[in-house]
Amino acid sequence: METAIEVRDLVVQRGARTVLDGFSCAIPRGTVTGLLGPSGSGKTTLMRAIVGVQIIASGTVTVLGHPAGSTPLRSRIGYLTQAPSVYADLTVAENARYFASLYRLDAAAADAAVDAVGLTAARGQLVANLSGGQRSRASLACAIVSRPEVLILDEPTVGQDPVLRDELWDHFRRLAADGTTVLVSSHVMDEANRCDRLLLIRGGALIADDTPAAVKRAAGTDDLDQAFLTLIRRQEEVATA
Numbered sequence: 001m002e003t004a005i006e007v008r009d010l011v012v013q014r015g016a017r018t019v020l021d022g023f024s025c026a027i028p029r030g031t032v033t034g035l036l037g038p039s040g041s042g043k044t045t046l047m048r049a050i051v052g053v054q055i056i057a058s059g060t061v062t063v064l065g066h067p068a069g070s071t072p073l074r075s076r077i078g079y080l081t082q083a084p085s086v087y088a089d090l091t092v093a094e095n096a097r098y099f100a101s102l103y104r105l106d107a108a109a110a111d112a113a114v115d116a117v118g119l120t121a122a123r124g125q126l127v128a129n130l131s132g133g134q135r136s137r138a139s140l141a142c143a144i145v146s147r148p149e150v151l152i153l154d155e156p157t158v159g160q161d162p163v164l165r166d167e168l169w170d171h172f173r174r175l176a177a178d179g180t181t182v183l184v185s186s187h188v189m190d191e192a193n194r195c196d197r198l199l200l201i202r203g204g205a206l207i208a209d210d211t212p213a214a215v216k217r218a219a220g221t222d223d224l225d226q227a228f229l230t231l232i233r234r235q236e237e238v239a240t241a
Helices: 043-051 092-102 107-116 132-144 162-177 212-219 224-240
Strands: 003-014 017-028 032-036 058-063 077-080 150-154 181-186 197-202 205-210
Touching (some): 032 043, 043 077, 132 150, 132 162, 205 212
Parallel strands (some): 032 181
Antiparallel strands (some): 197 205
16 A cells, blocks of 8 residues: 555654654555554654654654655644644634635535534534533544545544544544545554554554554454553563563
8 A cells, every 4th residue: 555654763852761762654545543552652752743843863754755844744734632722712613614714715614524523513612611522622623624635633532422432433434435544542442443553652662563453463362452461561571681
């Protein structure tokens, strides 16, 4: 499959700490790739590097054939951060329409994005009056309004109820089926089974890059939680050998 995102020998440092150390991966176009790992493992740093807003020490990140963060990518990447990135003094619809206008899109495109994230009934509410989960969905609507070719989602389902989580994942799958490359981070292993491919990361190192089924086979278990633990222990054994 054609590669949408390629990371080669990426090194990111924060002070004396190396967050990512020689990290490499390739993400195919039109797939949903799950980025999983504990807090502090480097997931958000990797996503920021792909979007092009992270200072890197060395290595390369290429997105859709261009260096990450370069001008040709600005209208082709959608990015949902962990913290909601919408204007509290505007309504849900006004936020979506503002972001749509940045891409020269009309109100219909904005309204479709709001509907897609399950906020139709709240479209007229001020973001300041929304729950935390609703604010996250309002941010997601703004991230998808331009129908980006690459969609980077940092913990998009945190704080969402199970029904809405299921609906959001169905939407991610539909986006991928239409050709969008989706990279989504999560702490929730049951979501990992919904992905085409998994990147398991710990301590800034890639410990698995394969399909969910292959990851489980490699660990000798049908449970992804247990598979992740098994792979971590193997990594620790190699490091201390």
